[in-house]
Amino acid sequence: MIPFREPIYITRPLLPPFEAVTARLQEVWASRWLTNNGVQHGRLETALREYLDAPELALFSSGTTALMTALKALDLGGEVITTPFTFPATPHVLAWTGITPVFADVDPVRLTLDPRCVEEAITPRTTGILGVHVYGLPCDVDGLQRVADRHGLHLVYDGAHAFGTTVRGAGIATFGDITMFSFHATKLFHTAEGGALACRNREHRARVDLLKNFGIVGPETVSCVGINGKMNEVQAAIGLAVLDCLQSEIAARKALLGVYRRLLGGVVGITMMPEVPGVESNHQYCAIQIDERRFGCSRDAVHLELQKYNVISRKYFYPLCSDYPFYRDLPSADPARLPVAQEAAKQVLCLPLYGTLEPATVECVCEIVATLQGCAA
Secondary structure, three states: OOOOOOOEOOOOOOOOOHHHHHHHHHHHHHHOOOOOOOHHHHHHHHHHHHHHOOOEEEEEOOHHHHHHHHHHHOOOOOEEEEOOOOOOHHHHHHHHOOOEEEEOOEOOOOOOEOHHHHHHHOOOOEEEEEEEOEOOEOOOHHHHHHHHHHHOOEEEEEOOOOOOOEEOOEEHHHOOOEEEEEOOOOOOOOOOOOEEEEEOOHHHHHHHHHHOEOOEEEOOEEOOOOOEOOOOHHHHHHHHHHHHHHHHHHHHHHHHHHHHHHHHOOOOOEEEOOOOOOEEOOOOOEEEEEOHHHHOOOHHHHHHHHHHOOEOOEOOOOOOHHHOOOOOOOHHHOHHHOHHHHHHHHHEEEEOOOOOOOHHHHHHHHHHHHOOOOOOO
16 A cells, blocks of 8 residues: 555544634634633633533633642642543643642453452542543443542543543533643643633532632622633634534544444454443544454554655543653552553554545545454564
8 A cells, every 4th residue: 555645643633614714713813802701702711611511611811720620619639539641731730739649540342441440549548539531432430430439539521532421411520629621722622721610510610710810709809819810812712713613523533433433343353432321532542452462463554654655643531641750650550450551552553544635535544444453563
């Protein structure tokens, strides 16, 4: 097979019609209101609250800033249990806010926090659980909630991969105390940069709003130590235009995932992410697991071989966060405590997936992967 002339990237941002963005920017320019809760901000906040079925929702300049604010809003400290199988931002926000990350192993099917492992990791210093939904699949939200309730812990979710995912018809934002969404350009829904917090109640929302605006409660009054986490009008305008195109993007990705499942789902040694009963995924990523022993070729070898054809795949997530130099000395980072996550980090490969990707291109990617079976490297 001849390499692709242009790189086939792991993802491409959803770009709405340019005129749809400029029309909203003209409104921003006419108002001369660029930030601090303008008209576009208000429209997007309302639209996303409805789309996500969120009780309360606050927009932010980034998902990371939003997650840091969530921890402060809930007054978490001491230790918070989280997954090592995630993007660095997840444990980083814990460390930045003075919290000790405690890593627990993941479920071998969903690759999200295993409630049994979470419960085993609880100590007198534990104040919360920080779960991460991955590749559009949710955590075991019922199992984690039961653990949190038994021990009186706050439950926060990193929902960067789960915008629009539902569980038994309920939006993912309805679970836990607070859910963070990232609106980075690589995400399914984006505002170029940005994020949001979906809160269970108005009390949490009020605290979040205060913290994201320096703790200011009036022209001459500051009630607490806050930060500047506000989303600006340009970001919100882009988000409104993107939201108008989102359903067609999701449908396109779902169809392309169907091609991947048809061509790779029956290949010995390759496992697609599961379709969980009651869960409607947002189809954000195409993640496969490659069992080197059964497939006859390692994940890393497949990753390198795809590069030769100008296909950009991603070892997502590798390495584990618990293997970073600044976390690896934590007792909970011991690889022996995290066998499932360690294995997943060696096996998972994300393949290209975005709405404008041609089905014929997906077929070629699948052919490249399938022909590597048994070619040990």
